[in-house]
Amino acid sequence: xxxxxxxxxxxxxxxxxxxxxxxxxxxxxxxxxxxxxxxxxxxxxxxxxxxxxxxxxxxxxxxxxxxxxxxxxxxxxxxxxxxxxxxxxxxxxxxxxxxxxxxxxxxxxxxxxxxxxxxxxxxxxxxxxxxxxxxxxxxxxxxxxxxxxxxxxxxxxxxxxxxxxxxxxxxxxxxxxxxxxxxxxxxxxxxxxxxxxxxxxxxxxxxxxxxxxxxxxxx
Amino acid sequence: xxxxxxxxxxxxxxxxxxxxxxxxxxxxxxxxxxxxxxxxxxxxxxxxxxxxxxxxxxxxxxxxxxxxxxxxxxxxxxxxxxxxxxxxxxxxxxxxxxxxxxxxxxxxxxxxxxxxxxxxxxxxxxxxxxxxxxxxxxxxxxxxxxxxxxxxxxxxxxxxxxxxxxxxxxxxxxxxxxxxxxxxxxxxxxxxxxxxxxxxxxxxxxxxxxxxxxxxxxx
DNA sequence: CAACTATTCAAGTGATTACTTGAATATTAA
DNA sequence: TTAATATTCAAGTAATCACTTGAATAGTTG
Numbered sequence: 001x002x003x004x005x006x007x008x009x010x011x012x013x014x015x016x017x018x019x020x021x022x023x024x025x026x027x028x029x030x031x032x033x034x035x036x037x038x039x040x041x042x043x044x045x046x047x048x049x050x051x052x053x054x055x056x057x058x059x060x061x062x063x064x065x066x067x068x069x070x071x072x073x074x075x076x077x078x079x080x081x082x083x084x085x086x087x088x089x090x091x092x093x094x095x096x097x098x099x100x101x102x103x104x105x106x107x108x109x110x111x112x113x114x115x116x117x118x119x120x121x122x123x124x125x126x127x128x129x130x131x132x133x134x135x136x137x138x139x140x141x142x143x144x145x146x147x148x149x150x151x152x153x154x155x156x157x158x159x160x161x162x163x164x165x166x167x168x169x170x171x172x173x174x175x176x177x178x179x180x181x182x183x184x185x186x187x188x189x190x191x192x193x194x195x196x197x198x199x200x201x202x203x204x205x206x207x208x209x210x211x212x213x214x215x216x217x218x219x
Numbered sequence: 220x221x222x223x224x225x226x227x228x229x230x231x232x233x234x235x236x237x238x239x240x241x242x243x244x245x246x247x248x249x250x251x252x253x254x255x256x257x258x259x260x261x262x263x264x265x266x267x268x269x270x271x272x273x274x275x276x277x278x279x280x281x282x283x284x285x286x287x288x289x290x291x292x293x294x295x296x297x298x299x300x301x302x303x304x305x306x307x308x309x310x311x312x313x314x315x316x317x318x319x320x321x322x323x324x325x326x327x328x329x330x331x332x333x334x335x336x337x338x339x340x341x342x343x344x345x346x347x348x349x350x351x352x353x354x355x356x357x358x359x360x361x362x363x364x365x366x367x368x369x370x371x372x373x374x375x376x377x378x379x380x381x382x383x384x385x386x387x388x389x390x391x392x393x394x395x396x397x398x399x400x401x402x403x404x405x406x407x408x409x410x411x412x413x414x415x416x417x418x419x420x421x422x423x424x425x426x427x428x429x430x431x432x433x434x435x436x437x438x
Numbered sequence: 439c440a441a442c443t444a445t446t447c448a449a450g451t452g453a454t455t456a457c458t459t460g461a462a463t464a465t466t467a468a
Numbered sequence: 469t470t471a472a473t474a475t476t477c478a479a480g481t482a483a484t485c486a487c488t489t490g491a492a493t494a495g496t497t498g
Contacts, residue, residue, distance in 0.1 A: 452487095
């Protein structure tokens with residue numbers, strides 16, 4: 001085959017990955033998978049898609065090499081094919097933030113308090129947590145927490161935060177995190193804690209980024 | 220709007236970028252643009268697409284925030300929106316290489332000598348070039364060379380290499396580069412030089428990656 | 439001004455996509 | 469074995485996509 005042929009075929013392969021990333025539902029599935037492996041049914045529930053539709057999207061992701069599967073009993077568990085996929089999603093986000101005006105508008109509309117919540121970088125949190133200076137709070141659903149979390153983090157899903165406020169009365173600063181830099185759960189948790197006079201900030205990114213940076217995790 | 224609404228709208232925006240990356244012709248356009256800014260007509264010629272078709276693809280890339288335009292006289296010049304876009308393309312390549320069997324097959328079919336051509340990392344080339352230990356050879360078309368190249372590199376497009384072999388008789392090692400890690404021009408140049416007994420290697424990546432790494436360039 | 443050129447726009451065609459619905463497959467439990 | 473369950477497959481529909489063709493637009497040049 002010709003030189004042109006090789007180049008074009010190569011681009012055609014790269015485009016398969018682009019295609020996989022070209023649908024909002026598939027991106028949402030990838031975000032859930034970035035938290036840890038999950039079954040089709042559980043993903044369907046999380047994304048509110050039908051099971052058949054979810055299955056089809058997942059198969060496309062698999063064909064694009066972004067996820068792998070493992071069958072156990074009746075269930076098929078999907079997981080990301082590697083940490084490069086998290087990097088890929090991160091830079092996709094990054095480019096979108098930098099060059100799509102609509103993203104800026106959305107973020108500033110929904111996350112107005114973004115700057116005020118003083119995000120703390122991952123490295124800094126790691127040191128402070130080691131010194132026992134902060135309480136790390138994971139506000140994702142329990143399912144995602146138990147698939148892996150920041151060492152020592154306690155899990156209080158956002159919905160239960162109000163009821164369990166008494167767990168944070170010791171004056172230590174709280175650092176909350178969730179699924180990623182745009183995940184609102186952490187924003188809302190920090191806002192809620194502060195409204196009760198508890199000192200709180202949020203982690204700059206989420207759990208997948210933490211893991212992809214090679215920082216220690218716990219299960 | 221609801222929490223769900225925000226998340227979904229955000230993913231819809233990210234998906235716009237995925238859509239832009241979902242077509243082989245658009246990816247090829249991006250690769251050309253990674254060499255430097257170019258007019259619609261010149262891109263149409265390079266990709267062998269019709270002008271109207273090229274224009275439409277470029278507009279899609281612009282709407283996805285990946286390229287920007289500048290009008291000068293009759294011509295509209297397109298260029299990448301930023302270095303993050305090169306990063307994005309790089310990691311797309313990376314994921315494809317790591318997880319798509321078809322890419323591996325293509326690369327090993329066409330670039331069989333890949334390992335034997337001993338790629339040299341960018342940092343190492345920079346040092347050796349500064350010490351005058353190597354001759355840097357840019358085998359891209361003159362148009363791309365003149366939009367920016369590695370400092371001190373000489374430009375001999377592949378087609379003219381045979382005729383100009385006498386320029387490389389001084390015993391210095393040659394390091395050839397072109398558009399990117401999979402660009403065959405540099406592979407073929409190294410193979411040709413070696414077949415004439417000239418010591419030659421290739422740069423690990425291409426010019427866009429060099430530039431994106433923040434290494435010095437020249438115009 | 440008119441003639442020329444690069445780019446964009448608009449309309450049409452066949453192919454592909456996302457989603458739904460209902461059936462098929464494979465595994466486990468009774 | 470049968471019944472139950474998670475997932476996948478297959479077929480159909482409306483929407484979107486890539487590309488072509490020919491016309492419209494906006495600059496430049498004589």
